[in-house]
Amino acid sequence: MLEAFYEDRVSRRLVPVKLTLDAGMLRIAHPDGRALDRWDPRRVAALPGEADGRHRFALAVDAHAALLVEDVEGLADLLNRAGAKPGKAHRRRWEVPLPIWIGGATLSTLLLAFFVLPMLAGVLAPMIPEGLQRRLGDQVADIATMLLTQSTTVRECVDPAGMAALDKLRAHLPQAGVPEFRLRVIKVDLPNAFAVPGHIVVTDGILKMSPSPEAALAVMGHELGHIVYGHSMERVMRYTLTSTLVSLVIGDFGGGFMAVAVGRMVEAGFSQDQERQADAYAASLLHEQGYSAKAMSMLFEKMRAKLGISEGRFESWLGSHPQLSERIDTLRALPEPQPRAEQPALAPKEWRALQGICATLSKPAGNAE
Amino acid sequence: MRIVEMGAWMTSAQTAWNQQGETAQGDGGATGSARLVVAVSRRSLLALALKNLLFTILTIGFYRFWARTHVRRQLWGSVCLLGEPLAYTGKARELLIGFLLALVVLLPAFGLMGLVGAFVPPTSVGAQMLFQGLVFLILGLLGVMALYFARRYLLTRTVWRGIHAGQTGTLGRFMAIHIGYYLLLALTLGLINPLVQARLYNYRTNITYYGTQGFSATATSQGLWPRWLVCWVLALVGYLLFLYGYWPVVEWVKSLPEWQLANLPPPPQPTPLVMPMVLGSLMLPLAAIAYAFYSAAQITRFTAATRLGDIRFSFPVSPWRLLLIPLVAILIMLGIMIAAGLLVGLIIVGAAASGVANAAPGLMGFLITFIIVLLALAGLSVVNLVWTTVAYMRLVGRGLVIENIQAAQDILNRGMPAPRRGEGLADALGDVGI
Numbered sequence: 001m002l003e004a005f006y007e008d009r010v011s012r013r014l015v016p017v018k019l020t021l022d023a024g025m026l027r028i029a030h031p032d033g034r035a036l037d038r039w040d041p042r043r044v045a046a047l048p049g050e051a052d053g054r055h056r057f058a059l060a061v062d063a064h065a066a067l068l069v070e071d072v073e074g075l076a077d078l079l080n081r082a083g084a085k086p087g088k089a090h091r092r093r094w095e096v097p098l099p100i101w102i103g104g105a106t107l108s109t110l111l112l113a114f115f116v117l118p119m120l121a122g123v124l125a126p127m128i129p130e131g132l133q134r135r136l137g138d139q140v141a142d143i144a145t146m147l148l149t150q151s152t153t154v155r156e157c158v159d160p161a162g163m164a165a166l167d168k169l170r171a172h173l174p175q176a177g178v179p180e181f182r183l184r185v186i187k188v189d190l191p192n193a194f195a196v197p198g199h200i201v202v203t204d205g206i207l208k209m210s211p212s213p214e215a216a217l218a219v220m221g222h223e224l225g226h227i228v229y230g231h232s233m234e235r236v237m238r239y240t241l242t243s244t245l246v247s248l249v250i251g252d253f254g255g256g257f258m259a260v261a262v263g264r265m266v267e268a269g270f271s272q273d274q275e276r277q278a279d280a281y282a283a284s285l286l287h288e289q290g291y292s293a294k295a296m297s298m299l300f301e302k303m304r305a306k307l308g309i310s311e312g313r314f315e316s317w318l319g320s321h322p323q324l325s326e327r328i329d330t331l332r333a334l335p336e337p338q339p340r341a342e343q344p345a346l347a348p349k350e351w352r353a354l355q356g357i358c359a360t361l362s363k364p365a366g367n368a369e
Numbered sequence: 370m371r372i373v374e375m376g377a378w379m380t381s382a383q384t385a386w387n388q389q390g391e392t393a394q395g396d397g398g399a400t401g402s403a404r405l406v407v408a409v410s411r412r413s414l415l416a417l418a419l420k421n422l423l424f425t426i427l428t429i430g431f432y433r434f435w436a437r438t439h440v441r442r443q444l445w446g447s448v449c450l451l452g453e454p455l456a457y458t459g460k461a462r463e464l465l466i467g468f469l470l471a472l473v474v475l476l477p478a479f480g481l482m483g484l485v486g487a488f489v490p491p492t493s494v495g496a497q498m499l500f501q502g503l504v505f506l507i508l509g510l511l512g513v514m515a516l517y518f519a520r521r522y523l524l525t526r527t528v529w530r531g532i533h534a535g536q537t538g539t540l541g542r543f544m545a546i547h548i549g550y551y552l553l554l555a556l557t558l559g560l561i562n563p564l565v566q567a568r569l570y571n572y573r574t575n576i577t578y579y580g581t582q583g584f585s586a587t588a589t590s591q592g593l594w595p596r597w598l599v600c601w602v603l604a605l606v607g608y609l610l611f612l613y614g615y616w617p618v619v620e621w622v623k624s625l626p627e628w629q630l631a632n633l634p635p636p637p638q639p640t641p642l643v644m645p646m647v648l649g650s651l652m653l654p655l656a657a658i659a660y661a662f663y664s665a666a667q668i669t670r671f672t673a674a675t676r677l678g679d680i681r682f683s684f685p686v687s688p689w690r691l692l693l694i695p696l697v698a699i700l701i702m703l704g705i706m707i708a709a710g711l712l713v714g715l716i717i718v719g720a721a722a723s724g725v726a727n728a729a730p731g732l733m734g735f736l737i738t739f740i741i742v743l744l745a746l747a748g749l750s751v752v753n754l755v756w757t758t759v760a761y762m763r764l765v766g767r768g769l770v771i772e773n774i775q776a777a778q779d780i781l782n783r784g785m786p787a788p789r790r791g792e793g794l795a796d797a798l799g800d801v802g803i
């Protein structure tokens with residue numbers, strides 16, 4: 001047993017106490033035996049000296065209570081018996097300044113959003129089994145279609161003559177060695193097309209803008225390229241990861257709503273390298289069929305001309321396709337195919353039918369959730 | 370340094386209290402019993418909430434740690450006992466740092482959930498339910514964890530007469546007890562709620578301390594069962610009726626994949642049965658009334674079973690008051706939602722009429738709708754603070770009687786150091802109240 005004073009560090013009130021050991025803990029009690037506090041002896045250490053020169057012991061430098069002990073050796077002895085080694089004195093802590101925390105947090109968030117997560121998506125995407133990829137694609141395709149058509153149902157263009165032409169054009173795309181996919185046209189004026197696992201969706205706007213059936217074929221080939229190289233899976237993963245990050249960082253304020261909006265801004269679509277890869281894939285496809293890659297560059301030029309008018313529409317197909325001029329130059333530089341195809345990809349009548357495929361729309365499927 | 374700051378802060382809180390003190394009637398300690406005096410000004414709280422909202426928007430959310438700290442300071446400082454205000458000594462930086470550290474745990478967990486969720490087909494009811502159940506379980510685990518840290522943080526930052534409150538007990542035991550009882554509750558479909566509430570209340574109270582004095586509680590479920598059973602039966606019958614009425618639609622949704630596989634158009638969506646659904650919905654307000662009666666009894670009994678050394682508590686509360694507070698909150702929120710809806714509608718109609726919608730599809734309208742929805746959501750949280758929180762605080766002030774308060778004079782600060790970081794996890798998961 002040891003006599004000491006218990007000091008409330010806030011009010012500076014002093015109370016005489018008796019210190020004993022109880023089940024390995026330091027028991028602090030009033031002189032009449034009523035318990036006051038119990039301390040872990042292993043964490044008891046001296047506090048930095050104060051003006052009055054008295055010895056103080058506490059559990060931490062910023063604890064709200066301390067023990068004032070005259071018999072320092074007696075306390076050391078008591079603590080020793082509890083199995084505690086004589087500890088070093090508590091030191092005042094240096095707190096990391098707030099700007100450093102904020103700076104570090106900002107830096108690591110940016111690193112995550114722009115380097116780590118995209119890299120992670122690139123590594124993880126090929127590991128997803130094809131069946132799962134297709135399922136995911138099914139959902140994303142429907143949601144993207146609804147967004148583009150600004151409607152709550154999925155309706156596609158099914159005019160019979162146009163469908164026949166679409167099938168014929170599709171026959172020019174590779175039939176084996178590529179993942180299975182559904183090819184659809186939707187009625188949207190903006191020239192646009194997108195690919196997700198198992199789906200290629202093309203707007204009739206881009207068909208109407210295409211100068212030739214080969215240009216339309218090139219658009220489909222380009223999207224197929226994204227699927228073949230697994231770009232779309234990577235993109236979906238990157239999007240999911242980034243929006244999770246954003247929604248966590250900016251907090252629950254506004255729910256997931258804000259997260260989607262900011263996520264869209266962070267997510268910049270396919271990378272330039274991915275676009276070049278898909279372009280090259282489409283161009284070699286055209287070549288195999290005996291068509292010139294110029295069909296594609298002509299479409300791009302037309303779009304570039306149109307873009308001058310409708311600049312700023314971020315929904316545009318070109319929005320996520322950087323450096324259009326560079327891509328046009330690359331395509332123009334490609335050699336012409338040696339045995340040129342004798343027939344165009346579609347006869348003029350078929351081509352007109354394809355461009356008018358949205359004369360008939362499919363009935364909306366039930367409002368399945 | 371820290372103590373000096375705190376002292377200075379408490380003095381200023383004291384001054385603030387004295388300035389608005391005339392609205393409140395503080396009890397002396399003559400009879401040994403005392404009441405909390407709640408002198409919170411809705412107007413200044415509203416001004417603070419609006420200022421916080423503005424800065425939070427401007428900083429895309431980062432100001433929320435400072436916002437929360439300012440609100441807590443004002444709330445704590447408006448509660449007085451024996452003429453001395455409570456003080457909140459938490460700092461925004463503690464919340465920020467705790468939140469950043471919690472992110473390290475949460476980001477991988479949520480990222481994984483997001484990815485797995487993306488692969489669950491919405492048409493497969495079974496897989497959806499399994500996934501939802503799993504997410505619910507994980508969120509529940511994280512929620513209990515967050516509750517532990519949040520309680521510990523808020524208690525250690527709560528000071529009265531310079532003495533800090535706090536929480537002992539380990540995270541592991543806290544989680545094991547809560548999750549064990551919650552699982553039991555889920556398995557019995559909520560039937561044994563009074564028992565679970567009493568046990569958890571006792572556990573949580575027994576790990577709570579004010580300075581060197583620990584709280585203790587010996588609450589039991591006795592006398593609560595009749596009220597709880599009425600509430601439970603009403604809710605169950607209402608739910609079953611509702612489900613029965615909606616069942617044709619569930620069957621139809623389940624059959625959708627088969628039609629899709631067969632490449633046939635699905636049959637039209639069946640209409641739910643109206644009568645059972647209306648009856649089921651009518652059970653809801655009845656169950657709410659029954660629940661208010663149960664809650665009132667629980668609060669009164671649990672409070673009476675609580676001690677702080679020789680200090681005792683009593684809190685008689687009227688069930689109708691318990692019902693009135695959320696009811697008014699719901700009405701105000703409905704008003705806000707309707708106003709926001711009307712505004713969005715007007716903008717869409719206006720855009721269509723002026724032909725702008727065709728020229729620049731969506732973007733402008735989307736942005737305006739986005740902002741209005743955002744403001745409406747923020748409005749809800751302001752209502753939550755300025756109406757609901759204040760109303761509950763005043764209810765406590767009116768009802769809670771603290772007996773033998775003079776025993777508080779013997780209490781000193783405890784030697785256990787307070788955690789340095791904030792309750793990050795709770796903040797990252799969403800608000801835990803205040």
